[in-house]
Amino acid sequence: MREQFHDELQALTDTLLDMTALTATAVRNASNALIDADLALAESVISADEQLDSKQLELEQRAVNLLARQQPVATDLRVLVTSFKIAMELERMGKLARHLAKLARMRYPNRVVPDEVTPTIIDMAHVADLLITKVRTVLQTRDPDLAAQLDVDDDEMDRLHRHLFEVILAPVWSHGVEAAVDVTLCGRFYERFADHAVTVGRRVIYLATGERLPADVG
C-alpha cells in the first residue's frame, strides 16, 4: 500500500516534470518567434498550450484521486498539496509564453521589438530559459539551495526589466507609442514568468525544509 502510494506520488512528480518540459519548450519557442518574427513558431506555441492545460488537469485528477483513496497525512499530504500548487504556477508560466507568442503573431510580419531593444529581450529570454531549466532540476532534486538560487536569477530579470523601461523612456526613443507598449508587455510577461519560477522555488523549499518563506512575490 505504502509502496504503491510512493509510486503514485512519483507519477505525480513525473507529470510536473512533463509540464516543466512543455513550459521550457513554450518559452524558448515564444522567445525565438518574438525575436525572429517567426509566425509558424508563434502558432506552434499558441496551439501547444493545450497540452500544458491537459497535463495540469491530469495532475489535479491524480492528486484528488490519491487524496481520496490513500488519505495521506503529514509529509505525504504536504507533497501532494504542493505539487498541486506548483502545477498552477507552471500553467501560468505557459500562459505567459503564449502571451509572448500572441504578440509575435499580432505584429507579424514585423518584429515586435525594435533593434535597440532586441539585445535586452534576448537576455531576458536567456534568463527565462535558465530559470525553467533550473526549476526542472529543483523539482527533481528538491535541493533547497538550488531553489534559493532562482531568487538570484530573478534579480537579473528585474534588472533587465528596469533597463527596458530606461530604453523606451529615453528621449532618444524614436519608435513611438505602439512599440513602447509592446516592449512594456513583453517585459512584463518575462518578469512575471520569472516571478512564478521563484514561487516554484519557494514551494520546493517549503517541501524540503517545512519552512514557509515570506509572502509570494508578485
Added chain:
Amino acid sequence: MREQFHDELQALTDTLLDMTALTATAVRNASNALIDADLALAESVISADEQLDSKQLELEQRAVNLLARQQPVATDLRVLVTSFKIAMELERMGKLARHLAKLARMRYPNRVVPDEVTPTIIDMAHVADLLITKVRTVLQTRDPDLAAQLDVDDDEMDRLHRHLFEVILAPVWSHGVEAAVDVTLCGRFYERFADHAVTVGRRVIYLATGERLPADVG
C-alpha cells in the same frame, strides 16, 4: 463527525468570503488612489495586502488540516480542493490591486493617467468593483447562472481594455511614451483582475454542476 466537518467546511467558505471582502476593498481603494492621486490611500492598499496573504495561509492550513483529519471524498473533497484554488485566485486579484496602488504611489503627486483616459479607467474600476461584488455573491450562493454572468462582465472589461489602446495609439495622443506605458500597465492589471474573477466563476460552476469549463482564461 459529519456535522463537524460541515461546520469546518463552512469556516473555510467564511475565510474565502473574508478574502473577497479584502480584495474588494483593495481594488476599490487602489482605483480611487489611482484616479485621485491619493498617496495615503495607495499606501493603505499596499500594506493591507499582508492581511490577504495571511487569510490565504489560514485557509490553506485549515484545508490541509481538514484533509488530514477528516479524509473527505467525492463532493466534500471537491469543495475543499476548489476552495483552495479560489483562494489562490483571490490572492492574485489582491496583488493586482496592489500593483495599481504601486503605480499611483510611483507617480505621486502626479496622476498616473491623463485626463482623456480617466473616464475609461473609472469605467474599468467600476467593472472591477462589480466583478468582485458578484464573486462574493457567487461564493455565497454557488449559483452557476450568476457565476456565468462574470464572463459577460469580463467582455465589458475587454472592450474597455481595447478602447484604452485605441486612445493611447491614436495620432492625437500627446502625453508621450511614459504615460502610454503607465496606461498599458493599468489596463493590463484591470484586465487580469477580471480574468481571475471569471476563473473563480468557472470554479464555482464546477462545484455546482461538476462540469469543467474549457481551459482557464488568460
